[in-house]
Amino acid sequence: MRELGGLFIYAAAIALALYTLSRRDATFRAGVRRALEQSLTLLPRMIFALVAAGFIVRLIPTEIIVSYLGSEAGFKGILIGSLTGLIVPSGPAVAFAIAAAFALEGASVPALVAFLTGWSVFAAHRVIIFEIPLLGAHFLRLRMLSVMPLPIIAGTMALLVTGF
Amino acid sequence: MTDDQQPGRWPELLRKSFGRSFWVFVVVALAAGALCYFVLGAEVFAAGLARDRALLADFLPRVAAAQVVAGFVWVLIPRDRLSEFMQHGRGGRGLVLATAAGAITPGGPASAFPFLAILAGSGADRGILVAYITSWALLGIQRIIVWDIPLMGIDFSMFRLMIGAPLPIIAGLMARRIRIDLVLESTPPPDSRR
Numbered sequence: 001m002r003e004l005g006g007l008f009i010y011a012a013a014i015a016l017a018l019y020t021l022s023r024r025d026a027t028f029r030a031g032v033r034r035a036l037e038q039s040l041t042l043l044p045r046m047i048f049a050l051v052a053a054g055f056i057v058r059l060i061p062t063e064i065i066v067s068y069l070g071s072e073a074g075f076k077g078i079l080i081g082s083l084t085g086l087i088v089p090s091g092p093a094v095a096f097a098i099a100a101a102f103a104l105e106g107a108s109v110p111a112l113v114a115f116l117t118g119w120s121v122f123a124a125h126r127v128i129i130f131e132i133p134l135l136g137a138h139f140l141r142l143r144m145l146s147v148m149p150l151p152i153i154a155g156t157m158a159l160l161v162t163g164f
Numbered sequence: 165m166t167d168d169q170q171p172g173r174w175p176e177l178l179r180k181s182f183g184r185s186f187w188v189f190v191v192v193a194l195a196a197g198a199l200c201y202f203v204l205g206a207e208v209f210a211a212g213l214a215r216d217r218a219l220l221a222d223f224l225p226r227v228a229a230a231q232v233v234a235g236f237v238w239v240l241i242p243r244d245r246l247s248e249f250m251q252h253g254r255g256g257r258g259l260v261l262a263t264a265a266g267a268i269t270p271g272g273p274a275s276a277f278p279f280l281a282i283l284a285g286s287g288a289d290r291g292i293l294v295a296y297i298t299s300w301a302l303l304g305i306q307r308i309i310v311w312d313i314p315l316m317g318i319d320f321s322m323f324r325l326m327i328g329a330p331l332p333i334i335a336g337l338m339a340r341r342i343r344i345d346l347v348l349e350s351t352p353p354p355d356s357r358r
Contacts, residue, residue: 049189158324
């Protein structure tokens, strides 16, 4: 599964490079430039985020994670996953590193779906940095009420699809 | 994230990439490592370190390739046309369009939230606003390419995408049902090109 994901990414990178080159305009250069800029800003933080997540997962007792998020946890795993997602106030580097570590420790797919959905829709840092300044507290309240059930819905749907 | 394409920005980028948040990650990593060493012992620390190394060796090449894909996607998608595209639908169709637009909006929150503010300023209804930003957060293709596929694997990512696809529409419908007053900070930021 991992190998296929890797192959897909490499194939997509090569296909897009060939396509933008074939356009014979500035697209290829602009794309490469954007990729370099983004890598430069992301990779240093990402490396340490992964290292931190690796140790943090060691510090949280494995059995507790597995018992809360593992496949035998069922609906409780979805609830705990959703709540854990709410309290990760950081960008995708940490959130996905934690999710990957949970997955390696044996968290169930529905719990992981609930965790990532909860983090995606609530992510507190984004709310503070962007949402309140740009849209205001009224919009935040409306959005929070609207997305509240989504992690549970997503986890439950994942549970139904993956079969009990 | 970085939204401008002006030349000569490398020193600024370097300052940004090794800025405060970088050092926060370094400190957290060191603190977690130290805690691991002193609380759980040298063996667990060594095992953690070995796993960290394996994770990095495993992830970094894929993350680098993902950055290349995201860079090309970012330059290929016409961001100014997205806004036009969103004005075409009201009702259920509007929610579907908002979901599609959210999924393909490239860039981090620094592009999505200003865009949301522009939409709000141009009179899009609350359902569309909530559906758009929920879709960007949940289904954003850039995030899936850069983080989801390299770290979680393609099977899991596609599964989560499938499960998540109807959720922005559900959120938009909920937003239309919720009867609270919506007073917006509707002045778009100065650099609201996208």
